[in-house]
Amino acid sequence: MSDAPKKKMSPFRRRQRRLLLLGIxxxxxxxxxxxxxxxxSRTQVYFYGPSALPSPMELQGREIRVGGLIEDGSLIAKEGVGWTxxxxxGASSVPVIFDDELPALIQKTGEVVAQGTLREDGVFIANTVLAKHDENYMAPEVADALKESGEYERYMNDRGQ
Structure with a gap:
């Protein structure tokens, strides 16, 4: 072993090392x-009601969600597949074009959330349409299965309905 004293790093070199580390x-x-x-921010999809929609220029082709009620008499099947x-x-409305099948629940509730883009002419081009419903909704298939098993009445009583 050497009896030579250990070299201490000078304060100047220590400060340089800290600054270099901080600089990186x-x-x-x-x-x-x-x-x-x-x-x-690029992957975020914002939700708007028709009266809160920004102008198409502000959205610049960004994907958004629009939600509200389908106006009575406005649900029209396109030739082939698709809907308008x-x-x-209640305060404002926006026309929607959807080139796919709508969820069956939309016919019952009329409440919808559509995801897509807003064209410059104010028409919303939806690539996804979802039906909105409350916590009491039960798919018809589930209700039928409960009725067949005899559990429907008990289930409805447990829910307080």
Whole structure:
């Protein structure tokens, strides 16, 4: 073993090392945060009622959700597959085009949430349409199965209906 004293790092070199570390870590952290925020904002889908819809120019082709009630008499089947209808929140309305089959529940509730883009002419092009319902909804298939098993009445009584 050597009896030579250990070399102490000078305070100047220690300070340089800290600054260098800070100069690398801080920009990396800021960059990672900025990247995460950008990714989140691009994948976020906002929900609007028809009266709260921004102009099509503000949305610039971004995907959004529009929700409300289907106006009476506006639900029209397109030739082939697809539907057109108007969604309203009582104050305003927006025409919707959907090129697929609608969920059967929409015929019963009339409440809908459509996801898609708003064209420049104000027509909403939906790529997904969901039916809204309350907690008391039961799919007809489930109700039929409960009736066949004799459990329907007990189930409804347990729910307080």
């Amino acid at each position: 870590v801080l920009p990396a952290f800021v960059g990672a945060t900025a990247l995460a925020l950008t990714a989140i 209808f108007t969604v309203s929140d």
